[in-house]
Amino acid sequence: MEDCIFCRIGRGKIPSHKIYEDKNSFAFLDIHPHAKGHAVVIPKIHAVTIFDLEEKQMQPLMLAVKKTMGLLQKKLQPDGFNVGWNSGAAGGQVVPHLHIHILPRYNGDGGGSIHSIIKNPREKDVEEVAKLFR
């Protein structure tokens, strides 16, 4: 998409600090990093959320995530990672082109786990939700 910032980054029309690239995917350093080596991985094809991405494009994207993590591991030697994405406005997604955040983690860096994003359940939630899948 012409006016999508991440489509333009993926095509090299907007400069970025590239970490990894292949036919389908592009990984670059986040401009406002939350950790040393904070990177984002995008599919080159425009998709706002995962629901817009064809199934056959999932595997290459996950492979690019693994390759990018491997490069970060090699160059920065973090002690761990958090990997995930903000999906939809309620999930905190700002840029409307699917992007997987890779946050290298270092012992004693003061950050939390994925569980620290939200803790707002109701008491009966697990049972109610489980019923929907029976």
Ligand code: 5GP
């Ligand atoms: P979101 O909240 O949509 O999951 O995160 C979007 C991320 O993209 C943010 O962490 C933001 O810093 C990053 N970002 C937004 N615009 C640019 C840009 O032009 N270049 C780079 N490298 N990162 C960007």
Ligand code: ZN
């Ligand atoms: Zn796009």
